Amino acid sequence: AVIDIPQVSINLSKGEQRNPEHLARNPLGRLPVLELNDGSCLTESLAIIEYLEECYPHPPMIGRSPLERARVRELERIVELRVLLPVGRIIHATKSPIGLPPNPEIASHFHKILPEGLGLLDARFAEGRPFVAGDRPSIADCTLAAALQFARFGKVEIDPTFSHLLQWDARYRERAVAKSVLTL
Secondary structure, three states, X not given: OOOOOOOOOOOHHHOHHHOHHHHHHOOOOOOOOEEOOXXXXXXXXXXXXXXXXXXXXXXXXXXXXXXXXXXXXXXXXHHHHHHHHHHHHHHHHHOOOOOOOOOHHHHHHHHHHHHHHHHHHHHHHHOOOOEOOEOOOOHHHHHHHHHHHHHHHOOOOOXXXXXXXXXXXXXXXXXXXXXXXXXX
């Protein structure tokens, strides 16, 4: 199911995250931000995801049982820390869209560790699972889709030897809901 939430775009490359309107929502000037009906805001991805899961529990994106929820959260953290974070560091250390200075040492370090996370996920997809955590999409898939979208945006090449992961990516992007939010 798609949750209808009005969106406000913030152009990071133009520095809009430093505008007073955005800083009122998140004093750290970061994204994402979910403004609630009472005017308060949630500013961290996992807090936003957990809140939306509580408000809209069907279909479950975190899991149905305590163990399934733990496994999904575990995989989401692996994707975030072992794929999304390295991709982001590589991009910001090479051609930062927000103007950070190049840092070849950081880019090199994260280029070396990115294959570890990609390899773990590729091996899971090689088992035949259609989604990161099993038979249904979860928050781990959302984070992986965002990571690979950012990689495409920043021209971070994913080694073609991770063929199962790349096949998942192609299938995932063909889903109607993914087409509605992914642009690359």
